[in-house]
Amino acid sequence: MVAFLGMGLLGSNFVRAMINKGGQVQVWNRTFSKAAALEQYGAKAFPEVIDAVKGATIVHLTLKDDASVDEVLAKAEPGLMAGATIIDHTTTSAQGAIDRTRQWGQKGFTYLHAPVFMGPPNALDSTGTMLVSGDQAVIARFEPALAKMTGKVLNFGTETGKAAAMKLLGNLFLVTLTGGLTDTLAFAKSVHISMDEINMLFDTWNPAGMVPARLKRMTSGNYSSPSWELSMARKDTRLMMEAASQGSLTIIPAIAAKMDKYIAEGHGGDDWTVIAKDAVPK
Structure with missing residues (x-):
């Protein structure tokens, strides 16, 4: 099961593409109506983020900035499965990506920052470019799935935060x-x-x-x-x-x-x- 947090134009089209490929997706958005709108395509919407992440082995995010990512993840934490992977597509600071990778790793979770160069139509068509860096074992494990989301994944090496930069x-x-x-x-x-x-x-x-x-x-x-x-x-x-x-x-x-x-x-x-x-x- 996959959870996706942040149902703006990019996030909602990512979800629709996942569903089109046969995926099951639980969704949340601060304005619940935006999440509920995805139910017509097969998503399951939740008004509370803690419920949206329950049972999900992978949690994707497309939010506004560092502060919103930290706020939403803090609220979601009690509902996260042990050992879940957080894949964050939000455009953030490099230091924020570095800090979250360390902090969530210390809690027993995997955090991978994977920002994208793509618009909403690309998210729906699974075309565009996704950027990653950091732990190469983690990247190797998730790169095939990430490539299906965007068409191309650029790996900038072992330096955490380089993808954000x-x-x-x-x-x-x-x-x-x-x-x-x-x-x-x-x-x-x-x-x-x-x-x-x-x-x-x-x-x-x-x-x-x-x-x-x-x-x-x-x-x-x-x-x-x-x-x-x-x-x-x-x-x-x-x-x-x-x-x-x-x-x-x-x-x-x-x-x-x-x-x-x-x-x-x-x-x-x-x-x-x-x-x-x-x-x-x-």
């Missing part, structure tokens, strides 16, 4: 990408570029394909053979800010300030990716 890294990229696109749209609005014109450009010119090469250049440590000099890139950011409506750009002014720092340090003639020099992991 990798999930935050990925989300950081998505946040900054969306912030950059927001600046792009704000600039377009200021200079009267239409969405049709933006789409025409990106339908032909796809910068997403540049990411691997750009990352390699940024982390190479060699910025002395520029394809775009930092001083010229800074000139373009000035033109962007001058053309955009006052206060409409968020990301570009911060990048311009970083460019100014490196120009002041004598890097104006280097490749503009030198602004990543001090950020590169050792």
Whole structure:
């Protein structure tokens, strides 16, 4: 028997997929109606989390944050089977994942943090990516079942908490990408570029394909053979800010300030990716 706690869009679709594959799932959500809605697909809903986990050898969670995970697990603990496994798909801090792995291990339970890169449709279709790290024996035992939930499991090794850090890294990229696109749209609005014109450009010119090469250049440590000099890139950011409506750009002014720092340090003639020099992991 499996229990699943947290019936948001992701959790509820995970449950539906499990049921579609023949699984029996007990569900709970803070707002009971969201759990009860899964009964039409074959789930058994409980208004109290302590009852939802009774008889379950595996308990999955998709909650909000570290605090909600700790709160819900504390309430569920009296109902947990001895030796049950807790698999937490919540996006949390790395330290939280480390602490819970230790704390629940000391109580005789297995805790595995397994965050995901996937949306609700992926959860229903069992497509996407799940991240794991830590005890490799535990991962080996559960990886086949986890792969059936997502299609792909990325194992980041023995360091507990690394999967949590990798999930935050990925989300950081998505946040900054969306912030950059927001600046792009704000600039377009200021200079009267239409969405049709933006789409025409990106339908032909796809910068997403540049990411691997750009990352390699940024982390190479060699910025002395520029394809775009930092001083010229800074000139373009000035033109962007001058053309955009006052206060409409968020990301570009911060990048311009970083460019100014490196120009002041004598890097104006280097490749503009030198602004990543001090950020590169050792």
